[in-house]
Amino acid sequence: MLNAVPSGNRIWCVKIFPLRIQERIIEGLLWLSAVITILITAAIIWVLLSESVRFFSEVSIVDFLTDDEWTPLFAEKHFGIMPLVAGTLLTTAIAIAVALPIGLTIAIYLNEYAPARFKQTVKPLLEILATIPTVVYGFFALTVVTPFLQGIIPTLAGFNALSAGIVMGIMIIPMISSLSEDAISAVPRSLREAAYGMGSTRLQTAFGVMVPAASSGIVVSVILAISRAVGETMLVAIAAGQQPRLTANPLVPIETITTYIVQVSLGDVPHGSLEYRTIFAAGITLFIFTFALNNLSFWIKKKYQEKYD
Amino acid sequence: MTNGEKNRLKDKAFQVFGVFCTFIGLVVLAIFLIDIIMEGASRIDWDFLTSLPSRRASRAGIYTAWVGTLWILILTSVIAFPLGIAAGVYLEEYSKRTKMANFLEINIANLAGVPSIIYGLLGMEMFGRVMGLGGSLLAGALTLSLLILPIIIVTTREAIKAVPRSIRDASYALGASKWQTTWNQVLPASFGGIMTGIILSLSRAVGEAAPLIVIGALAYVPFVPTSPTDEFTVLPIQIFNWTSRPQADFLVNAAAAIIILLLITFILNGIAVYLRNKWQKRVKW
Numbered sequence: 001m002l003n004a005v006p007s008g009n010r011i012w013c014v015k016i017f018p019l020r021i022q023e024r025i026i027e028g029l030l031w032l033s034a035v036i037t038i039l040i041t042a043a044i045i046w047v048l049l050s051e052s053v054r055f056f057s058e059v060s061i062v063d064f065l066t067d068d069e070w071t072p073l074f075a076e077k078h079f080g081i082m083p084l085v086a087g088t089l090l091t092t093a094i095a096i097a098v099a100l101p102i103g104l105t106i107a108i109y110l111n112e113y114a115p116a117r118f119k120q121t122v123k124p125l126l127e128i129l130a131t132i133p134t135v136v137y138g139f140f141a142l143t144v145v146t147p148f149l150q151g152i153i154p155t156l157a158g159f160n161a162l163s164a165g166i167v168m169g170i171m172i173i174p175m176i177s178s179l180s181e182d183a184i185s186a187v188p189r190s191l192r193e194a195a196y197g198m199g200s201t202r203l204q205t206a207f208g209v210m211v212p213a214a215s216s217g218i219v220v221s222v223i224l225a226i227s228r229a230v231g232e233t234m235l236v237a238i239a240a241g242q243q244p245r246l247t248a249n250p251l252v253p254i255e256t257i258t259t260y261i262v263q264v265s266l267g268d269v270p271h272g273s274l275e276y277r278t279i280f281a282a283g284i285t286l287f288i289f290t291f292a293l294n295n296l297s298f299w300i301k302k303k304y305q306e307k308y309d
Numbered sequence: 310m311t312n313g314e315k316n317r318l319k320d321k322a323f324q325v326f327g328v329f330c331t332f333i334g335l336v337v338l339a340i341f342l343i344d345i346i347m348e349g350a351s352r353i354d355w356d357f358l359t360s361l362p363s364r365r366a367s368r369a370g371i372y373t374a375w376v377g378t379l380w381i382l383i384l385t386s387v388i389a390f391p392l393g394i395a396a397g398v399y400l401e402e403y404s405k406r407t408k409m410a411n412f413l414e415i416n417i418a419n420l421a422g423v424p425s426i427i428y429g430l431l432g433m434e435m436f437g438r439v440m441g442l443g444g445s446l447l448a449g450a451l452t453l454s455l456l457i458l459p460i461i462i463v464t465t466r467e468a469i470k471a472v473p474r475s476i477r478d479a480s481y482a483l484g485a486s487k488w489q490t491t492w493n494q495v496l497p498a499s500f501g502g503i504m505t506g507i508i509l510s511l512s513r514a515v516g517e518a519a520p521l522i523v524i525g526a527l528a529y530v531p532f533v534p535t536s537p538t539d540e541f542t543v544l545p546i547q548i549f550n551w552t553s554r555p556q557a558d559f560l561v562n563a564a565a566a567i568i569i570l571l572l573i574t575f576i577l578n579g580i581a582v583y584l585r586n587k588w589q590k591r592v593k594w
């Protein structure tokens with residue numbers, strides 16, 4: 001059954017099937033597209049789990065968690081994930097130490113002090129920081145920031161967690177400032193005006209009223225920024241080094257979980273070997289971190305979201 | 310000094326600090342762009358764009374890299390856009406407020422937070438090994454499609470949400486079916502918003518290197534890919550490769566390639582901002 005319903009002077013809708021069936025088919029296809037997202041999650045978990053299970057049948061999980069050396073590519077093999085986790089946490093901590101004070105101050109400044117026009121111009125400019133590809137940040141950290149810091153700290157190695165962390169912090173400033181700014185501007189005017197009415201300065205209003213009222217949104221922004229920093233790859237692969245080391249010293253080369261995966265991928269490790277499986281063990285560790293952080297942020301958003309009417 | 314004066318002083322001090330923080334990011338951005346341009350701009354010429362990679366820095370070009378990037382962009386668009394828009398339409402127009410819809414929503418938010426390198430591991434196993442695509446353009450595009458799918462879905466939903474109820478009601482009142490309403494009214498009305506999201510997602514895809522390195526995209530490709538099953542490299546991988554070499558000449562090449570990559574990224578973002586402003590102005594409900 002093929003008929004055309006004319007509408008004005010164009011064919012409006014060609015019907016191959018009766019309308020009712022056509023509608024069902026389309027709805028089915030749309031549903032399928034949405035359900036594919038669940039399959040993606042399932043596939044990620046399946047891929048990480050199946051290779052990791054094989055890995056852990058050869059390496060004990062106790063060694064994996066407690067050994068303080070990670071040398072799967074050397075003759076004398078150790079499979080302790082801790083040096084990689086330490087490297088990841090070190091760069092993340094430095095990044096947050098840079099991004100949180102600056103990002104939160106920007107959010108407060110734009111909301112409580114800056115004229116509306118200024119805010120409208122500055123916000124998109126800051127967002128540019130978030131659109132720059134991360135390899136580019138890596139280049140920046142390695143060729144500009146590290147030499148600059150070496151002028152101040154002569155013992156700084158060519159690859160180090162410090163400059164990678166600082167540059168990563170700059171990269172995630174817009175994430176914290178934007179999300180915190182949204183949270184602060186969602187606090188109703190009446191609260192701010194009440195604080196002014198009590199004779200508070202803008203600073204007292206900001207830290208006494210607005211920031212506490214927006215605290216759940218600010219915490220969410222920080223958690224998402226941490227999650228982003230933990231999963232960041234190219235920046236640290238370029239600037240932080242490839243030497244797994246259980247240390248809190250930001251001046252020496254380290255290796256993050258993500259860098260290790262890149263390092264192995266670039267090399268010639270045969271498929272199905274134990275070395276090959278290490279990247280999935282590292283991957284599942286990374287996935288657990290970010291999965292936990294993301295869900296923590298959803299939970300906080302849901303539970304502590306202040307409702308104002 | 311009275312308490313009030315002290316507080317006003319603190320207030321002023323914070324204001325200065327606020328201006329300082331706001332500009333520090335912008336100043337770093339400016340320093341960075343100037344540094345890159347000073348280092349790389351003189352290296353960009355016709356030969357640089359049309360030369361194959363080489364072991365000698367002065368003869369190496371980015372021909373294979375930018376062709377690879379172009380391929381990846383086109384293939385990723387073809388795969389991810391229909392899928393992402395369809396999923397967004399389903400979630401916003403069709404799905405009822407059930408547990409399933411809730412689960413889909415949380416799941417998509419979760420996917421958006423999965424690090425890109427994990428998508429690389431998924432792509433390597435699923436597309437590279439199980440489907441036998443190896444380190445081909447198609448495997449890379451499929452991997453990046455999964456990566457940007459959550460962005461497309463979320464922005465599509467937001468764009469559709471902005472279309473007022475009355476448009477749909479009017480369409481239904483004329484006897485249109487659900488799909489006719491969606492296709493003829495809702496999608497055209499939300500076109501600007503959807504396009505904005507799509508272009509932003511492309512600008513994300515164009516800068517990704519990590520997942521493509523994991524699926525096995527090569528750092529050195531001496532030929533230009535001509536079909537989706539060919540091996541490939543992309544600009545970010547080429548930049549990574551040149552940056553990790555010790556010779557200073559390759560750093561100059563990397564800076565030059567970065568200028569090209571940033572140009573592509575900024576143009577894509579510029580188009581997105583332009584579309585957003587244009588549609589915001591034109592459509593007044």
